[in-house]
Amino acid sequence: MHLRSRLIADTLLGLTLTLLLQAPASTVAQDHPESFDELTAGASSAREQGDIPRAIELYQQATQLNPKWPDGWWYLGSLQYGVNAYAPAIEALTHYIELTPDAGPARALRGLCEFEVGQYPQSLQDLQQGIALGAANQPRNAGIVLYHEALLLTRLGRFEEALGKYAVMVRHGTINEDVTNGIGLSGLRMPILPKDIDPSQAQLIAMVGRAAATFMSGDLTGAHQAFEEIFARFPTTPNVHYLYAYLLFPADPDQAIGQFQKELTISPASALVHAMLAWAFGMQGDYRIALSDAQKAFAEDPSLSMAQLVLGRDLMETGDIRGALPHLEAVVTTEPQNLEAHIALAKAYSELGRRDDAGRERLLCLALSGHGTAADANM
Amino acid sequence: MRICRVLLVSLLSCICMSAERGQETVTCARCHQKQASTQPGTQMGHAMQVPGDNDTLRAHPELTFRREQYTYTVKTQNGQTQYIVSDGTHSISIPVVWSMGAQAQTWLLDHNGRMYESLVSYYPSIEGLALTVGDDRLEPKTLEEAIGRPLLEEGVTTCFGCHASNAVIGHKLNLTSLKPGLTCEHCHVDAGAHLASIAQGDWTVFPPELKDLSSEDISNFCGQCHRTWELVVRAGWRGTSNVRFQPYRLAISKCFDGADPRISCIACHDPHQKVVRGASFYDSKCLACHSPAMSAAAPHAKVCSVAKVNCASCHMPKVPFPGGHFVFTDHDIRIVKPNEPYPY
Numbered sequence: 001m002h003l004r005s006r007l008i009a010d011t012l013l014g015l016t017l018t019l020l021l022q023a024p025a026s027t028v029a030q031d032h033p034e035s036f037d038e039l040t041a042g043a044s045s046a047r048e049q050g051d052i053p054r055a056i057e058l059y060q061q062a063t064q065l066n067p068k069w070p071d072g073w074w075y076l077g078s079l080q081y082g083v084n085a086y087a088p089a090i091e092a093l094t095h096y097i098e099l100t101p102d103a104g105p106a107r108a109l110r111g112l113c114e115f116e117v118g119q120y121p122q123s124l125q126d127l128q129q130g131i132a133l134g135a136a137n138q139p140r141n142a143g144i145v146l147y148h149e150a151l152l153l154t155r156l157g158r159f160e161e162a163l164g165k166y167a168v169m170v171r172h173g174t175i176n177e178d179v180t181n182g183i184g185l186s187g188l189r190m191p192i193l194p195k196d197i198d199p200s201q202a203q204l205i206a207m208v209g210r211a212a213a214t215f216m217s218g219d220l221t222g223a224h225q226a227f228e229e230i231f232a233r234f235p236t237t238p239n240v241h242y243l244y245a246y247l248l249f250p251a252d253p254d255q256a257i258g259q260f261q262k263e264l265t266i267s268p269a270s271a272l273v274h275a276m277l278a279w280a281f282g283m284q285g286d287y288r289i290a291l292s293d294a295q296k297a298f299a300e301d302p303s304l305s306m307a308q309l310v311l312g313r314d315l316m317e318t319g320d321i322r323g324a325l326p327h328l329e330a331v332v333t334t335e336p337q338n339l340e341a342h343i344a345l346a347k348a349y350s351e352l353g354r355r356d357d358a359g360r361e362r363l364l365c366l367a368l369s370g371h372g373t374a375a376d377a378n379m
Numbered sequence: 380m381r382i383c384r385v386l387l388v389s390l391l392s393c394i395c396m397s398a399e400r401g402q403e404t405v406t407c408a409r410c411h412q413k414q415a416s417t418q419p420g421t422q423m424g425h426a427m428q429v430p431g432d433n434d435t436l437r438a439h440p441e442l443t444f445r446r447e448q449y450t451y452t453v454k455t456q457n458g459q460t461q462y463i464v465s466d467g468t469h470s471i472s473i474p475v476v477w478s479m480g481a482q483a484q485t486w487l488l489d490h491n492g493r494m495y496e497s498l499v500s501y502y503p504s505i506e507g508l509a510l511t512v513g514d515d516r517l518e519p520k521t522l523e524e525a526i527g528r529p530l531l532e533e534g535v536t537t538c539f540g541c542h543a544s545n546a547v548i549g550h551k552l553n554l555t556s557l558k559p560g561l562t563c564e565h566c567h568v569d570a571g572a573h574l575a576s577i578a579q580g581d582w583t584v585f586p587p588e589l590k591d592l593s594s595e596d597i598s599n600f601c602g603q604c605h606r607t608w609e610l611v612v613r614a615g616w617r618g619t620s621n622v623r624f625q626p627y628r629l630a631i632s633k634c635f636d637g638a639d640p641r642i643s644c645i646a647c648h649d650p651h652q653k654v655v656r657g658a659s660f661y662d663s664k665c666l667a668c669h670s671p672a673m674s675a676a677a678p679h680a681k682v683c684s685v686a687k688v689n690c691a692s693c694h695m696p697k698v699p700f701p702g703g704h705f706v707f708t709d710h711d712i713r714i715v716k717p718n719e720p721y722p723y
Contacts, residue, residue, distance in 0.1 A: 251533065252533075253550075254550055284550070339612075339613070343609050343612060343613070346608075347595060347609070347637070349637075350595045350630075350635075350636070350637030350638070351593055351595050351596075351637050351638060352637075352638060353636055353637065353638030353639065355636045355679075358637060359633070362608070362612075362630060365612045366612065366631075366723055369612050369613060369614075369615045370615040
């Protein structure tokens with residue numbers, strides 16, 4: 001295990017325990033009554049007494065005897081995980097999942113094992129499927145599962161998604177050094193895992209992570225101070241103003257715009273920053289100003305979806321709907337789930353009187369957008 | 380066309396203005412009598428009210444409401460209103476300055492420098508006080524908490540932004556320039572420059588012509604306050620509480636075509652007039668598309684086999700708003716099937 005913090009270790013233990021308690025009632029096939037019954041009884045008493053090596057051995061024998069016994073694979077896999085025997089744990093959990101395909105916690109646990117042995121793409125897939133099947137519904141499990149998902153997203157350069165996961169964790173009170181370092185990595189847009197941090201950058205990463213976590217926890221004044229300290233100490237480091245702007249944007253677009261502009265003095269040719277600045281201006285209704293930043297973003301990196309999205313949106317809002325369409329259509333081709341692109345397309349088709357296309361896009365938007373809270377308050 | 384009308388009006392008003400120059404300030408009413416005579420009396424014109432000009436409170440000088448240990452009294456005397464919360468032993472009394480809503484009213488209260496949205500509101504349907512929409516989940520533990528929902532700066536700003544005019548300048552709240560309710564300039568953004576230049580004898584500056592906006596654009600224009608389709612989708616607001624967001628509801632109706640002016644908000648509503656109540660008024664609006672005579676101009680729009688009048692009464696059902704004190708008209712125009720769940 002590469003985990004340093006006790007908290008994470010505790011959470012891990014919590015996960016394993018909860019998983020164990022949640023294990024389904026056994027559906028034992030009775031092919032080899034005596035020996036099998038003896039093995040299972042021995043295994044569970046060894047497990048209860050904390051004799052893990054013995055329990056593992058007996059579960060191994062029992063599953064050899066009856067490979068269709070899901071509980072056996074489950075106990076075997078989770079006990080092996082508990083003693084860092086990740087490769088055999090993966091094998092055991094794979095048997096369990098074959099017998100019980102919609103087992104969310106088992107998928108998540110296999111994802112954690114895969115993470116430890118460096119099978120990152122499989123790990124992310126398993127963690128996400130596990131979450132979809134409810135593995136993160138319990139706050140205790142949510143911490144460890146989301147943490148690893150966020151690490152893997154960061155590794156793939158999906159920083160904003162990772163920050164979203166961290167924000168959920170922070171809101172649930174899961175803040176520790178591992179988490180803040182993870183936030184630091186995604187905030188600084190470094191597509192690496194914590195184990196690969198260059199020691200010369202460790203302090204910067206830690207400071208950025210703590211500042212962002214402070215913001216996520218709702219302490220905006222504290223976060224402001226923390227960010228100012230970073231700006232003073234690392235005045236030319238890219239992405240910090242961007243991160244602060246990104247966090248500020250939902251509640252204070254004006255201040256966010258100021259921070260995006262500061263980022264541009266450090267990273268003047270960043271397509272992403274120009275695109276986000278265009279987005280922020282657009283959300284304020286200043287589409288004309290937005291358009292010039294969107295054009296810069298697109299010129300800097302035509303393959304960036306965000307650049308295509310803002311350019312399409314800003315062209316549409318400033319009246320060039322036909323010019324907007326190819327950009328918006330390009331975004332939904334590469335990212336069929338991009339809600340903002342579908343929203344913009346619905347409006348563009350609607351302006352052009354393409355009723356059927358607009359109607360289809362609107363239905364897609366309804367399907368893609370989540371169910372928020374009731375809109376029954378005066379806002 | 381514009382040139383001719385401009386010439387005519389300018390000739391006429393030049394005559395009047397030169398006769399009165401220096402004695403009277405020129406107002407919109409001078410030249411736009413039709414809009415100016417009715418718009419201030421609409422609900423939008425009264426979207427916010429100030430002390431002394433609040434007919435609802437004048438007509439109901441003492442309103443009371445009780446919830447758990449807290450008693451609420453809204454007392455009006457000589458045009459001044461106090462909002463009083465009491466727990467039996469102590470009480471807090473706050474002067475009411477900002478009343479939001481023309482008929483139903485919620486008050487913005489300044490208590491020790493902090494803004495609150497009153498926990499109770501006045502509802503015409505019960506002619507009395509009840510919990511403010513959305514506040515049934517609040518469980519006040521102290522007298523201060525019982526005042527209402529504390530508002531963040533952002534919430535105060537947007538509240539004034541939709542219910543008052545000139546209140547938000549450069550995204551910041553400005554209470555000195557504020558005018559209660561929606562005035563001409565709130566919707567006609569460049570009207571101030573238009574008026575000022577006319578006063579200087581310059582007849583070349585006009586506000587943008589809103590009536591030429593596409594239906595999609597008008598929906599978004601009204602949606603600044605009535606909430607756009609886009610905003611509701613993004614927020615994921617589903618269920619009957621979104622019935623009050625007409626631009627969203629209309630957009631999901633099969634009738635909606637963003638490029639067809641016959642389904643624009645302003646095809647059915649004149650924002651300078653009180654909303655017309657009663658379905659029959661709207662029949663001609665529907666028949667502009669749904670009649671055999673129109674089949675060429677609206678080829679997909681069919682003719683009703685059930686009735687020939689009061690279309691809206693069946694196809695735009697009234698939906699009670701959660702909380703029970705209001706009813707809204709569902710702008711998702713459709714065939715309403717018995718027992719069907721509320722769409723989206």
